[in-house]
Amino acid sequence: MAGLAAAFGSGAMTNGVSELEDSDVILIIGSNTATSHPLVATRIFRAREKGAKILVVDPRKNQIADFADLYVRHRPGTDVALLNAVMRVILEKDLADEKFIKTCTEGFDDLKDTLVSADLHALAGICNVSVEDITALAETYAAAKTASIVYCMGITQHTNGVNNVKSLANLSMLTGNIGRPGTGVNPLRGQNNVQGACDMGGLPNVYTGYQPVTLGPANTKFAAAWGVDALPTHVGLTIPEMFSAIEDGSLKALWVMGENPVVSDPDADHVVKALKKADLLIVQDIFLTPTARLADVVLPGVSFAEKDGTFANTERRVTRVRKAVDPVGEARQDWEIIQDVSTRFGYEMTYDSPEAIFNEIAGLTPSYAGITYERLEGVGLQWPCPSLEHPGTPFLHKDGRFTRGKGLFHAVDYRPPAEVVDEDFPFWMTTGRVYAHYHTGTMTRNSANLDFEVAEGFLEINPADADALGIRDGHKIKMSSRRGEIETKIMVTDRVEKGVVFMPFHFEEANVNKLTNPAFDPVAKIPELKVCAVKLEKA
Amino acid sequence: MDAEQYKEVIKQAIDGEIEAKEFYLEISQRIKDDYLKELFQGFSKEEANHEKILTALLEKGRIKASVFSGAKEYKISETIDMPKVTDDMDLKSAIGLAMKNEEIAMKKYQGLADDCDDPDLKSVFTSLASMEKDHKFKMESAFLDVAYPEVW
Numbered sequence: 001m002a003g004l005a006a007a008f009g010s011g012a013m014t015n016g017v018s019e020l021e022d023s024d025v026i027l028i029i030g031s032n033t034a035t036s037h038p039l040v041a042t043r044i045f046r047a048r049e050k051g052a053k054i055l056v057v058d059p060r061k062n063q064i065a066d067f068a069d070l071y072v073r074h075r076p077g078t079d080v081a082l083l084n085a086v087m088r089v090i091l092e093k094d095l096a097d098e099k100f101i102k103t104c105t106e107g108f109d110d111l112k113d114t115l116v117s118a119d120l121h122a123l124a125g126i127c128n129v130s131v132e133d134i135t136a137l138a139e140t141y142a143a144a145k146t147a148s149i150v151y152c153m154g155i156t157q158h159t160n161g162v163n164n165v166k167s168l169a170n171l172s173m174l175t176g177n178i179g180r181p182g183t184g185v186n187p188l189r190g191q192n193n194v195q196g197a198c199d200m201g202g203l204p205n206v207y208t209g210y211q212p213v214t215l216g217p218a219n220t221k222f223a224a225a226w227g228v229d230a231l232p233t234h235v236g237l238t239i240p241e242m243f244s245a246i247e248d249g250s251l252k253a254l255w256v257m258g259e260n261p262v263v264s265d266p267d268a269d270h271v272v273k274a275l276k277k278a279d280l281l282i283v284q285d286i287f288l289t290p291t292a293r294l295a296d297v298v299l300p301g302v303s304f305a306e307k308d309g310t311f312a313n314t315e316r317r318v319t320r321v322r323k324a325v326d327p328v329g330e331a332r333q334d335w336e337i338i339q340d341v342s343t344r345f346g347y348e349m350t351y352d353s354p355e356a357i358f359n360e361i362a363g364l365t366p367s368y369a370g371i372t373y374e375r376l377e378g379v380g381l382q383w384p385c386p387s388l389e390h391p392g393t394p395f396l397h398k399d400g401r402f403t404r405g406k407g408l409f410h411a412v413d414y415r416p417p418a419e420v421v422d423e424d425f426p427f428w429m430t431t432g433r434v435y436a437h438y439h440t441g442t443m444t445r446n447s448a449n450l451d452f453e454v455a456e457g458f459l460e461i462n463p464a465d466a467d468a469l470g471i472r473d474g475h476k477i478k479m480s481s482r483r484g485e486i487e488t489k490i491m492v493t494d495r496v497e498k499g500v501v502f503m504p505f506h507f508e509e510a511n512v513n514k515l516t517n518p519a520f521d522p523v524a525k526i527p528e529l530k531v532c533a534v535k536l537e538k539a
Numbered sequence: 540m541d542a543e544q545y546k547e548v549i550k551q552a553i554d555g556e557i558e559a560k561e562f563y564l565e566i567s568q569r570i571k572d573d574y575l576k577e578l579f580q581g582f583s584k585e586e587a588n589h590e591k592i593l594t595a596l597l598e599k600g601r602i603k604a605s606v607f608s609g610a611k612e613y614k615i616s617e618t619i620d621m622p623k624v625t626d627d628m629d630l631k632s633a634i635g636l637a638m639k640n641e642e643i644a645m646k647k648y649q650g651l652a653d654d655c656d657d658p659d660l661k662s663v664f665t666s667l668a669s670m671e672k673d674h675k676f677k678m679e680s681a682f683l684d685v686a687y688p689e690v691w
Contacts, residue, residue, distance in 0.1 A: 005688065005691075009685070009690070010689045011690060012689040198689070205691055210688065210689050212691075366618065386613070386615045386687065387617070390613045390614075390615065390683075393683065403688045404630070404688075405685070406574060
């Protein structure tokens with residue numbers, strides 16, 4: 001999000017999901033859309049039926065790549081090199097939207113200098129993509145009247161993730177594909193309510209609606225609403241920083257809600273070590289996850305089907321969620337747990353419903369000010385929705401009027417991943433998801449039907465590499481990195497190219513995140529889950 | 540309402556537009572940021588355009604209620620306080636300032652219409668309020684583009 005915020009002034013998905021149906025060209029990069037966002041993929045398939053061209057760029061030939069007009073497989077972690085090459089071709093072939101660049105953007109000359117001074121063949125060599133494919137990508141994207149970019153964690157989970165996103169913003173502005181329906185740069189959120197969690201201030205530095213804790217007016221407003229004299233003005237810790245803080249003794253207690261860092265975070269052995277060192281670990285979840293098993297206190301929360309409230313999805317759409325079944329066993333509403341703990345700590349909370357909490361949110365959050373439960377009946381509302389009279393905002397940066405004023409180009413040079421292959425660890429390893437499971441499998445692996453579909457972890461390996469190692473489908477292999485080792489079965493497939501392996505991260509018994517690299521982007525603090533170097537040996 | 544009375548009302552409205560035009564021009568000359576400088580110059584030109592429209596109406600003799608729609612309003616302006624003018628004000632405050640000024644102008648004419656017993660004069664004030672409401676709507680749309688960023 002930091003990359004989009006720097007370029008456009010706001011990090012949210014620029015356009016709505018349904019608009020994809022009206023795009024002429026959809027560039028999907030670093031997104032396993034058909035598997036991870038099937039409803040978004042449905043819109044893309046509809047666009048395809050209407051004649052849209054689908055371009056898929058990914059180191060792994062994922063399911064949606066099978067439907068692409070052009071699939072480009074680049075080396076993991078080389079997105080900036082590929083995108084710079086594409087933009088260089090657009091410039092060379094005079095396909096840039098000069099009017100848009102002149103009237104709606106700034107910083108173009110710096111980007112142009114970077115692109116012109118780069119060697120196209122050298123860039124092609126870095127990303128291991130032919131100049132022909134780069135040219136086809138450039139021509140197809142730039143020729144479209146309405147071209148949309150869709151990306152996900154394949155772009156962001158890198159040490160240069162912010163630069164990857166800035167490059168996508170560059171590409172959209174270079175061709176004027178922003179600020180109109182069916183265009184834009186669209187990050188797909190990793191879970192159904194990531195947008196909502198961020199909107200609610202589930203971040204170390206903001207209140208609801210991204211109101212900075214460091215600014216006086218927001219602090220004063222929230223302090224008044226909550227009946228206290230003052231609130232802290234310092235920025236909190238990101239997740240990687242929390243683990244480091246536990247290790248150095250400056251953080252004593254951790255309360256984890258609906259998160260399973262033992263399986264989801266990089267360098268998992270290090271995460272476990274840190275969690276064990278905490279004086280107090282509280283985990284609030286719906287199942288006894290690997291993280292919950294380390295906890296001093298487990299608080300049983302409720303699933304989506306057992307609660308009332310709202311979610312905000314990837315396109316900034318706030319919708320109602322309604323309780324369908326009563327909570328199971330001793331499980332309690334999450335807001336009630338928080339309210340009771342707060343009250344026992346001495347700050348009394350007396351909300352009587354999720355709606356009462358929502359009304360407070362709307363009263364304190366300008367971008368949500370016009371949203372009420374009553375108005376959420378039906379399809380919901382997309383923020384910003386600042387007043388009761390406002391209908392919500394389907395897409396941002398209308399007609400090239402960016403949130404920051406003019407869109408800002410960033411001259412970005414390629415930087416390799418934090419860890420590259422060498423003699424000791426000769427394979428590039430990347431991670432992701434499979435259709436049957438969701439994130440760390442804490443829910444889907446508790447479903448017999450879903451677990452039956454894909455019951456254990458596996459490593460995808462190219463046939464040539466399997467031959468060289470003397471292994472076949474179903475054989476066990478030991479995979480190690482500088483941080484740990486695991487054993488897993490292999491799946492021989494040309495979904496990955498020679499020298500690259502892929503493993504889903506849903507499986508705690510073959511936890512691939514024991515191997516991934518905790519190095520993180522210096523701005524967004526997102527770890528490099530998508531690239532590390534590994535060694536393979538027969539088990 | 541006689542013709543002179545009508546002319547006087549429109550002249551006052553024109554004076555309001557001239558005052559706003561000069562106000563924005565003055566800010567554009569002292570503000571530091573180039574983009575905002577351009578933006579305030581644009582506001583000033585917009586007010587000059589309003590001035591022209593009203594002058595044309597004055598010359599035609601009578602204002603038609605249908606000239607200004609005043610149909611749409613988000614009431615976003617009502618959710619913020621008047622931003623302070625400073626040399627280093629940000630984009631949100633700059634557009635917020637213009638939006639608030641349109642709200643003030645709209646409410647002024649609405650108030651005059653409400654307090655007016657003369658049906659003809661009331662109609663003129665209502666039309667002018669509609670005009671300012673149109674301007675306010677335009678500014679609210681612009682404010683929406685810049686005021687609610689996701690930045691963290």
